[in-house]
Amino acid sequence: MDQHLLVFVMVAEKQNFSRAAEELHMTQPAVSQYIRALEENIGIRLLERTNKYVQLNKAGEIVYHHAKEILGLYTKMQNLVDDLTNKAKGELKIGASYTFGEYVLPHLLTDLQRQYPEIEPSVTIANTATVAELVTSHQLDIGIIEGGFKDKELMEENFAEDSMVIVVSTHHPLALKEMVTISDLENEIWIVREKGSGTREATEEMFHNLLFTPKKKIVFSSTQPIKEAVEAGLGISLLSKWAVQREIINKDLKILHTKGLPFSRQFSMITKSRFQTKALELFIELLRSCESLTFGRGK
Incomplete structure (x- = not known):
C-alpha cells in the first residue's frame, strides 16, 4: 500500500497533523515528511495550513478523491488474495440506505457475526444516491438501496420486497x-x-x-x-x-x-467488481436468504 496516500488521507480527514500521527502511530515530523514528499512528487501543494487546522485546496480535493479509490482497490485486492486460504475474514465495507440500514441490517449483521466472527463489517448509512456513488468509487464493497437505480457501471440485483x-x-x-x-x-x-x-x-x-x-x-x-x-x-x-x-x-x-x-418496492444490492471476497460472497448469500423479509425481527 502507498503509505504516502494513506498518510495524506488521514491528515485530510483529521484536518490536523498531530491527530493523524496519533491515529497512524507515527510521529508528527514523520507525517509532515510524508506529506511534503507527496506534494513534491505530484508537483503542487495539496494542503492549506493554519495554526489550528489543515484544509484541502482544489488540487488536494482531486488527490483525496482518487486516493480513497486507490486505497479501496488495494484493500479489496489484498482481501481477494487472502481468500485463497478459503477462510472468511477481514474487512467488509457495506453501504445501506436509511430504511434498510437502520431497521433491517443490524439483525443481519448479528447473524453474520455469529457465523463468521473474523469478518469485520463497517457500515455507512446514507441515501441511495450517495451509497451508489461510494460503491462506484470502490469505497464500499456493496450497497443496499431502495427502489430502482440505473447505472451501467454497477451490477444490481433485487433481493427482497x-x-x-x-x-x-x-x-x-x-x-x-x-x-x-x-x-x-x-x-x-x-x-x-x-x-x-x-x-x-x-x-x-x-x-x-x-x-x-x-x-x-x-x-x-x-x-x-x-x-x-x-x-x-x-x-x-x-x-x-x-x-x-x-x-x-x-x-x-x-x-x-x-x-x-x-x-x-424492491430492496436491491449493488456492486462494482465481479471479483468478490469470501466475506462479500457470504454476505450476499445472507441477503438472498431473507427474500421475503419475514424473519420476525423487531417485535
Missing part, C-alpha cells in the same frame, strides 16, 4: 377513518425525505399514481425525525412498514388505508 404505507399520529383526525380519500391526502402536510433517497422516490411515485399534489411538503434527511414529526401531529408520511412496525405495535402511529396502498 418492502411494503410502503401512509402513517399518521393516532391522535390525528384521519386516524378515525377506516378509509381515506385522495382529497384527504391532498389537503395534508406531507413529511418527506430529501431528493436522492429511495423513500422520497417512492413518495413521488405514489403522488403520481394517485394523481394528486400535496398542499405542502416538509423535508427531513432521515427517517427517525420523520416518525417523530408525524407522531407529534406535524403531518403524514409514506414510510416502510419496517421503519414503523414498533410505533404501530405501541399505538404511537396508525396506518391509513386508501385505494392503491400499500404498494411494494
Whole structure:
C-alpha cells in the first residue's frame, strides 16, 4: 500500500497533523515528511495550513478523491488474495440506505457475526444516491438501496420486497377513518425525505399514481425525525412498514388505508467488481436468504 496516500488521507480527514500521527502511530515530523514528499512528487501543494487546522485546496480535493479509490482497490485486492486460504475474514465495507440500514441490517449483521466472527463489517448509512456513488468509487464493497437505480457501471440485483404505507399520529383526525380519500391526502402536510433517497422516490411515485399534489411538503434527511414529526401531529408520511412496525405495535402511529396502498418496492444490492471476497460472497448469500423479509425481527 502507498503509505504516502494513506498518510495524506488521514491528515485530510483529521484536518490536523498531530491527530493523524496519533491515529497512524507515527510521529508528527514523520507525517509532515510524508506529506511534503507527496506534494513534491505530484508537483503542487495539496494542503492549506493554519495554526489550528489543515484544509484541502482544489488540487488536494482531486488527490483525496482518487486516493480513497486507490486505497479501496488495494484493500479489496489484498482481501481477494487472502481468500485463497478459503477462510472468511477481514474487512467488509457495506453501504445501506436509511430504511434498510437502520431497521433491517443490524439483525443481519448479528447473524453474520455469529457465523463468521473474523469478518469485520463497517457500515455507512446514507441515501441511495450517495451509497451508489461510494460503491462506484470502490469505497464500499456493496450497497443496499431502495427502489430502482440505473447505472451501467454497477451490477444490481433485487433481493427482497418492502411494503410502503401512509402513517399518521393516532391522535390525528384521519386516524378515525377506516378509509381515506385522495382529497384527504391532498389537503395534508406531507413529511418527506430529501431528493436522492429511495423513500422520497417512492413518495413521488405514489403522488403520481394517485394523481394528486400535496398542499405542502416538509423535508427531513432521515427517517427517525420523520416518525417523530408525524407522531407529534406535524403531518403524514409514506414510510416502510419496517421503519414503523414498533410505533404501530405501541399505538404511537396508525396506518391509513386508501385505494392503491400499500404498494411494494424492491430492496436491491449493488456492486462494482465481479471479483468478490469470501466475506462479500457470504454476505450476499445472507441477503438472498431473507427474500421475503419475514424473519420476525423487531417485535
